[in-house]
Amino acid sequence: MIIKELIISNYQCYYDDKKFEFTRGSNIILGKNGGGKTKFYEAIEWLFSSNNRDIDELISKKKLNLASPNDPFKVGVEITFEQGEILNTVKKYFTVQKKTDKNFTTTNVVYEGIREYENGERDTMDGAALLKDIFPAKNKLYCMFKGESDLNILKNNDALVNLINLYSKVKHFGPYAEKGRVFREYADKAIEEAAKKDKKIEKRYKELDFEINNLQGKLNDKQIFLQTKYKEKRTLEENIQGVEKHLDNAEAVETIKTRIKDIDEKKKRLENSIDENYTTALFDKNWFLIYFENIQKEFSDKVVALSNERRKQQREFDREVGIKEGEKRATVALFRNVVPLPNDIPSRAIMEEMLSDEICKVCNREAKIGSDPYNFMLQRLNEYILTQKPVLEEEEEGDKIELFKNNYTSRLVNLEAAIDNDLIKVRSIYQTIKDQLEFNQERKNEIDELDRKKDKEIEDLENIIGSSELGQDSLAHTFKNSKGWQRDLTAVNIKIEEYEKSVSEMRKELSPKKDEKEALDSKSVSTYLTQTRKILRDIETIFEETKENKYDEFVKQLQKTANDYLKKINVGSFTGYIEIERRVFNKEQIVEVNLMQDGEIFYHPNTSLQTSMHLAILFAISEMTKIEREECYPLIFDAPTSSFDPIKRKHFFEVLGDCNEQTILLTKDFTDRSENTPGLLYSEEFVNIKRNKAILIRLEEPFDDEILSTINTQVINL
Amino acid sequence: MANLFEKWRTRIPKYNEIYKATLFDPLSNIGGGSEKAKFNLGKHFSNNYEFYMYAFFLGLYKEQYKPLDKDVKKADFNHAIQFWGSKSNRLGRTDFTNLQEYMFAAVIAKTNIDLLELEKGSISEDEAVKKLIETMEAYANGGLMLISDKLDESPHYFIQAPAFLNLILESNLKNEAH
Numbered sequence: 020m021i022i023k024e025l026i027i028s029n030y031q032c033y034y035d036d037k038k039f040e041f042t043r044g045s046n047i048i049l050g051k052n053g054g055g056k057t058k059f060y061e062a063i064e065w066l067f068s069s070n071n072r073d074i075d076e077l078i079s080k081k082k083l084n085l086a087s088p089n090d091p092f093k094v095g096v097e098i099t100f101e102q103g104e105i106l107n108t109v110k111k112y113f114t115v116q117k118k119t120d121k122n123f124t125t126t127n128v129v130y131e132g133i134r135e136y137e138n139g140e141r142d143t144m145d146g147a148a149l150l151k152d153i154f155p156a157k158n159k160l161y162c163m164f165k166g167e168s169d170l171n172i173l174k175n176n177d178a179l180v181n182l183i184n185l186y187s188k189v190k191h192f193g194p195y196a197e198k199g200r201v202f203r204e205y206a207d208k209a210i211e212e213a214a215k216k217d218k219k220i221e222k223r224y225k226e227l228d229f230e231i232n233n234l235q236g237k238l239n240d241k242q243i244f245l246q247t248k249y250k251e252k253r254t255l256e257e258n259i260q261g262v263e264k265h266l267d268n269a270e271a272v273e274t275i276k277t278r279i280k281d282i283d284e285k286k287k288r289l290e291n292s293i294d295e296n297y298t299t300a301l302f303d304k305n306w307f308l309i310y311f312e313n314i315q316k317e318f319s320d321k322v323v324a325l326s327n328e329r330r331k332q333q334r335e336f337d338r339e340v341g342i343k344e345g346e347k348r349a350t351v352a353l354f355r356n357v358v359p360l361p362n363d364i365p366s367r368a369i370m371e372e373m374l375s376d377e378i379c380k381v382c383n384r385e386a387k388i389g390s391d392p393y394n395f396m397l398q399r400l401n402e403y404i405l406t407q408k409p410v411l412e413e414e415e416e417g418d419k420i421e422l423f424k425n426n427y428t429s430r431l432v433n434l435e436a437a438i439d440n441d442l443i444k445v446r447s448i449y450q451t452i453k454d455q456l457e458f459n460q461e462r463k464n465e466i467d468e469l470d471r472k473k474d475k476e477i478e479d480l481e482n483i484i485g486s487s488e489l490g491q492d493s494l495a496h497t498f499k500n501s502k503g504w505q506r507d508l509t510a511v512n513i514k515i516e517e518y519e520k521s522v523s524e525m526r527k528e529l530s531p532k533k534d535e536k537e538a539l540d541s542k543s544v545s546t547y548l549t550q551t552r553k554i555l556r557d558i559e560t561i562f563e564e565t566k567e568n569k570y571d572e573f574v575k576q577l578q579k580t581a582n583d584y585l586k587k588i589n590v591g592s593f594t595g596y597i598e599i600e601r602r603v604f605n606k607e608q609i610v611e612v613n614l615m616q617d618g619e620i621f622y623h624p625n626t627s628l629q630t631s632m633h634l635a636i637l638f639a640i641s642e643m644t645k646i647e648r649e650e651c652y653p654l655i656f657d658a659p660t661s662s663f664d665p666i667k668r669k670h671f672f673e674v675l676g677d678c679n680e681q682t683i684l685l686t687k688d689f690t691d692r693s694e695n696t697p698g699l700l701y702s703e704e705f706v707n708i709k710r711n712k713a714i715l716i717r718l719e720e721p722f723d724d725e726i727l728s729t730i731n732t733q734v735i736n737l
Numbered sequence: 738m739a740n741l742f743e744k745w746r747t748r749i750p751k752y753n754e755i756y757k758a759t760l761f762d763p764l765s766n767i768g769g770g771s772e773k774a775k776f777n778l779g780k781h782f783s784n785n786y787e788f789y790m791y792a793f794f795l796g797l798y799k800e801q802y803k804p805l806d807k808d809v810k811k812a813d814f815n816h817a818i819q820f821w822g823s824k825s826n827r828l829g830r831t832d833f834t835n836l837q838e839y840m841f842a843a844v845i846a847k848t849n850i851d852l853l854e855l856e857k858g859s860i861s862e863d864e865a866v867k868k869l870i871e872t873m874e875a876y877a878n879g880g881l882m883l884i885s886d887k888l889d890e891s892p893h894y895f896i897q898a899p900a901f902l903n904l905i906l907e908s909n910l911k912n913e914a915h
Contacts, residue, residue, distance in 0.1 A: 297902035298781035298791075302822065303831040307794045310908065311839060314797065318846035325852050332853065424858040425739040431845070431852075434742065438842055452906070456899075 020153065021681035022653050023106065024099040029079040029092055029115075030065075031058045032718070034731040044711030045676040046683045049690050049701055055716045055732035056685040060165060060657045066096040066111050067150070067159060071128040074113055078125075080727035083117060091116040094125075100153055104137035109150045157181070158652055161640060165657045167626065170633035172640075179574075179601065179610040182640060187647050189573050192566040199555070199562035206552035210544050217543040227536045231529065238525045245518045246604060248511055255508045260622040262497045268487040269498035275480045282473045289462045289469070294455070309448045315438055322428075322435040329428050331358045336422040362403040363429065370400040570608070573643075574601045580639035581632075587674045588631045588667065595621055597632055612636070626662040634659065634671070638678035645680065653681040660686060665704060672708045690715075700737065713737040741855075742841050745866050746819035750873050751811040752789060756881050760888070761785050764895065781901055783830075786814045786821050790836065791901060792880030793873060797843055798908035801879025804871060840873065848872040 022041050027033040032055050039048075039059075050056040065077070078094050086092055095112020110131040117123045130146025161182070164170050172178055184190045214224055262269070300306045353359050365373075365381075373380050374396055377387050386392035484491050541549050578599045585597055595616035602609050614621045614632055624632070637654070645651040660668055668688065675682050689705035700715055719731040752761075765782035782788040796802070805811065818840075822833035848868050854860045887894055887904065894900055 295898040297899045299830070301791065301794075301902065301905065302787060302833045302836070303824075305833065305836065306902070307790075307836060307905070308839060309905070310798050311843075314843050314846055318842040321846055329853060329856065423853075423856040425856045425862075427739050427741045427852060427856055430740050430742060434838060434842060438838065452902070 020100055020102045020650065020652060022098060022683065023101040024097075025063070026097040027059070027062050028097070028112065029082045029094045030062050030077055030096060031079060032730045032732045033058065033062070034079045034081040037732065037734045039714060039734060040712075040736070041681065041683060042712045043681055045672065045709070046681070046712040046714070047672075047708075047710045048683065048685045048714045048716060049687070049705070049737075050685065050716040051687055051690045054718055056657065056687070058732070059716070060163075060655070060685060062096045063098070063655065064159075064163065066098060066109070067154065067156070067163075074125060074128060078115055078123075079731075081731050083115070083123065084728040086115075086117045088117050088119065102153065106135040107149060107153050108133040108135070109146050109153075111146065154652070161637075161644075162652045163655045164637075164659060167630045167633075167659055167662065170630060170637060170659060172633070173599075173610055173612050173636065177608075180608050183570070183573060187573055187643070189566075189569040192562070192569050196559075196562040196566040199559035203552070203555045203559040206548070206555045210540050210548050210552055213544045213548060214540055220539050220543050224536070224539055227532055227539070231532050231536065234525060234529045234532070238522065238529065241518055241522050241525065245515065245522060248515045248518060252508065252511045252515065255504050255511060256620070257622040259501065259504050259508065260620075262501055265487060265489055265494060265497050266501055268483055268489070269494040269501065271483050272480065272491065272494045273498055275476050275483070279473060279476050279480075282469050282476070286466055286469050286473075289466050293459050293462045295459060300455075304448075304451070305444075306448055306452055308445045309452065311445055312442065315442065315445070319435050319439065322431045326361060326428050326432050327358055329423065330361060333422055334358060340420070361429065361432065362399065362406060364432070367400065367403060370396060370403070374400065567603075570601060574599050574610075576643060577636070577639050580642055581635045584635035584638040584674060584678065585631060587677075588635060588671050589628075590670045592667070593628055593631075597635065599636075627664070627667065630659060630662055631667070631671070638674065641679045651680040653683060654679050656682065656684045658686055659684070660688065669708060672710060676709055676711060700735065739862070741845075741862070741865065741869075742838070744862055745841055745844075745869050746837060747817050748866060748870050749813045749817050750789070750870050750877065751805070751813045752792075752874065752877060752881060753805060754810040754812040756885065757812050760881060760884060761788055764788055781895070783827070786816055789814070789877055790821065790840070791905075792884060793840065793877040794880070795883055795905060795908065796876035796879030796881075797847075798905065799879070799883060801883060802847075802872075802875045803879040803882060804875040805878055841869075843876075844869045844872045847876075 021043055024041065025039040026036055027039075028036045048056065048059065074094070082092060082094075091114050093112045093114055095110060097108060097110040097112075099106055099108045108131075110133075111128060112131075113128045114126045115123055116125075130150070132144040132146035132149035134142045134144060134149070136142075160172060172182075211228075215221055217224075297306075369380075373386070374393065377385065377393065379386050379392060379396070384392060386396060480491075484494065487494060489497060578597060581597050581599070585593075595614055598613045598615045600611045600613070612632075614624050614628065641651065641654060660671055663671060675684065689702045689708070691702045692700065695703065705713075713736075715735045715737055716732050717735075719733050722730055765785050765788040782791070818837060822836055824830040824832050848871075850865050850868055851860065852865075855862070855865050884904075
């Protein structure tokens with residue numbers, strides 16, 4: 020069955036009567052956005068729907084504007100189907116009468132039907148009934164598709180059953196299988212009743228019954244758990260596959276982040292090791308003394324000279340006094356009368372040590388007890404000790420005149436010795452400072468090097484993030500999630516194995532019990548009953564298996580045909596195939612459609628691939644319907660190929676013509692006019708596109724977007 | 738035995754009051770707060786006497802002997818020399834009281850006192866110590882003048898960490914240490 024003609028009258032942007040004539044094969048309607056494509060589709064939908072609300076919105080504003088009052092006009096859609104030699108026309112419309120510029124009335128929506136036979140005879144009929152007859156409402160699901168998401172018709176579980184019921188002879192097998200089951204259940208019940216009457220086995224029978232029901236219940240539950248786990252597994256696999264392309268990036272990002280963290284830690288350590296408290300070091304580390312050696316020499320010379328001069332003056336003074344007072348004050352003199360050392364140097368302890376060891380430890384000469392050197396040292400020590408004794412008043416003989424009232428020199432000499440001792444420390448300060456400065460500089464250089472490295476890593480990081488679709492946070496997320504999913508997948512697989520084993524064990528347990536029950540049956544119940552049951556069982560099995568086989572055949576055929584179309588649409592590109600899986604669960608038909616590649620489910624195909632898959636399935640269904648029902652319905656698409664590239668588009672249109680008796684397709688492709696061929700109303704590409712009919716719709720110019728009364732769609736046959 | 742060092746330590750040297758606002762206040766930080774915080778503010782010296790010691794050594798090495806004018810208004814510190822360098826209650830600092838001896842040795846070397854006359858009693862201890870302090874003040878003043886000039890020349894010189902160290906190190910040009 021094809022649509023021969025469609026007339027849209029005063030419906031929204033279609034002012035007056037706009038006629039569309041269609042042929043067999045592919046009919047392409049070109050139109051830019053806003054030109055009337057969607058309204059065309061909606062007009063057909065309105066025709067097929069029973070929704071008659073808000074009809075005021077449907078009236079063409081231009082017509083309303085231009086119509087004269089009291090001159091009624093019709094708003095509606097008329098469609099003519101060609102079925103063999105018979106033409107069926109259905110009209111749905113309402114009449115509008117304009118009273119004033121703002122005022123108008125509408126009638127109710129009315130259906131009209133006309134059937135025209137090959138000999139030209141016409142019959143008028145109930146339009147609504149006629150429509151129901153030739154184009155049942157359920158058909159819409161499989162004939163009209165708006166956009167690409169509508170194409171996924173198998174996504175609902177009952178889609179397959181609906182499909183079969185609508186189009187396939189296979190639907191007839193369903194009721195037989197059901198009936199077979201019912202009869203078998205009658206037989207079962209009869210046998211059970213009979214068996215229970217046998218007192219001998221009643222007890223055991225009841226026990227078995229109970230056990231079997233119990234086990235069967237547990238088995239069913241386990242199978243439900245198993246199904247849940249299968250679903251979980253699929254979701255996880257889907258998730259993992261979904262991020263696979265990002266995983267490399269995610270890993271790379273993590274690696275780089277770790278490296279950057281390392282660099283930062285190294286930098287921190289280096290920065291901490293740098294000590295630039297130079298000013299404080301002047302004090303705390305005595306760095307002030309770097310150039311003190313010269314000063315120290317000055318000081319030393321001065322103090323030594325002072326000490327010398329003091330001792331010299333003291334000796335002269337003592338000698339003068341000694342001449343006056345005799346030898347009382349005579350002190351030990353040195354060779355050549357040179358100025359002696361201060362009497363406290365060496366210290367008393369040192370003197371005592373040298374005397375004890377009987378050796379002069381300065382010049383390394385023997386000083387045995389009783390020898391001259393020994394006596395000299397001893398006298399010197401005694402003189403010193405004398406000076407340390409507090410002077411008693413009685414010992415004073417007259418006024419002692421001292422040359423020196425104070426002795427500052429002694430302390431100064433000590434200080435000089437102490438500073439001299441530390442000279443080695445002072446001399447090392449220069450190198451210490453130099454080393455510290457060098458050390459700091461080297462650490463700074465290392466830090467600069469690390470900074471350069473870090474900049475490079477950051478650059479790499481930004482490149483990866485820039486080239487990935489996910490941002491940095493998403494990638495980190497992905498990485499974390501992916502690890503989690505892998506773990507979960509492993510856990511789920513273990514659980515699945517466990518459940519499968521459990522299910523198998525339960526079946527093994529169940530089986531002997533069922534056998535035992537049957538054995539009891541056959542022992543106690545009349546053979547007639549058991550034989551009848553056997554036959555009914557066989558019948559049930561036959562019906563059930565036949566139905567399943569037919570369903571399988573249907574699905575297999577669907578799959579094969581769909582794959583043929585898929586290859587044609589995707590010529591030269593995608594190398595995968597569609598797999599349609601059917602199974603029964605909980606008395607429901609479950610259908611799964613997957614795109615496979617290299618034997619594995621391809622979870623995230625791009626939109627274009629998905630669309631071609633759905634279209635392939637649709638075309639397959641359409642073809643099979645043609646064969647099964649010897650009847651065919653037109654396919655109407657609104658913009659199904661927006662995600663296709665030009666090559667795929669071309670193949671698609673090749674296929675379109677072959678797949679069905681009639682397809683009508685609306686698209687905004689090819690509407691860009693070429694500069695090279697100004698006479699052409701469409702793009703050059705369209706010249707080579709295969710089709711049986713092409714129509715262009717566009718808004719009549721001039722028009723104003725804001726003023727609806729200027730809107731009018733033109734229909735141009737190409 | 739008498740101890741000139743002990744006597745000298747009990748004094749508090751003075752400096753030209755002008756420098757209080759221009760140098761001492763901006764460059765040293767009296768009062769609490771951690772050593773680290775002070776450093777970060779560009780205040781390298783914990784207190785005024787530290788800065789004075791720095792000026793002294795700078796003047797000493799650069800041979801900038803600039804005695805204070807009698808008429809000039811003078812300022813001084815809270816602590817006598819004997820307390821300089823005692824850091825037992827400050828975190829992160831070490832005691833440097835030993836530098837007192839070195840400063841004393843320097844002023845002894847550079848001051849013209851007849852120490853023998855001092856020992857004979859013809860010069861009083863106070864007189865001697867006064868002269869030693871004057872020497873100290875002169876070198877410190879010289880150092881302060883140098884620092885002040887440097888600050889005029891480049892106002893941001895002393896913000897860098899090694900600034901003060903470098904100034905001391907540069908004085909090598911006058912002193913051939915190695």
